[in-house]
Amino acid sequence: MPCQRRYQVKEEEEEVEEEYKEEEEKENDEEEEEEKKKDNDNNMEEKEEGQRQEDKQIERLPHGGGRTGMFFPHQETLIVDMVCENNAIKLSEIQQKIIEDHVNFEGINSVSLSTVDRVLKRNRLRMKQLYRVPFDRNSDRVKEQRFQYVQVGIYPDTFNVDYSK
Numbered sequence: 001m002p003c004q005r006r007y008q009v010k011e012e013e014e015e016v017e018e019e020y021k022e023e024e025e026k027e028n029d030e031e032e033e034e035e036k037k038k039d040n041d042n043n044m045e046e047k048e049e050g051q052r053q054e055d056k057q058i059e060r061l062p063h064g065g066g067r068t069g070m071f072f073p074h075q076e077t078l079i080v081d082m083v084c085e086n087n088a089i090k091l092s093e094i095q096q097k098i099i100e101d102h103v104n105f106e107g108i109n110s111v112s113l114s115t116v117d118r119v120l121k122r123n124r125l126r127m128k129q130l131y132r133v134p135f136d137r138n139s140d141r142v143k144e145q146r147f148q149y150v151q152v153g154i155y156p157d158t159f160n161v162d163y164s165k
Contacts, residue, residue: 070108070115078104079116080123091116091127 071079082094091113098105098116120127136142 070111071105071119075105076119076123079119080125083120083125083127088132 079094079098082097083089094116095111095113098108098111117127
């Protein structure tokens with residue numbers, strides 16, 4: 001009988017171990033299910049929160065403030081044409097023509113030089129000062145002076161040149 005008892009004890013131990021394993025597996029399965037539920041809940045909460053944030057976002061309104069431009073596009077082209085016709089025109093002269101022209105620039109009683117300059121810059125025109133005095137670079141007098149200067153540099157003792165002319 002003692003042998004039978006041993007087998008019975010072993011069988012009972014095996015049964016207990018199996019039950020214990022089954023219980024552990026059940027607990028693990030339950031824990032995994034709970035984690036999956038938590039993950040799903042978190043994902044749902046994140047989605048809901050994302051939707052809430054999307055709902056809370058404010059859309060940008062179109063630009064409506066600020067001062068409107070002084071000139072219409074066709075008036076700007078008229079200003080550019082003025083400069084193209086007369087390249088030596090000054091900003092003050094453009095300003096004067098705009099104020100005097102009541103047909104094309106109606107309603108404009110005053111305009112600043114900086115506004116005229118901005119219009120020209122917008123249309124990629126640069127106003128440079130015109131130097132109206134002719135250059136004497138290659139006149140006969142200047143050529144002779146250059147020649148004399150070089151000769152004095154080469155032969156300083158032979159020339160007595162008066163450069164005050």
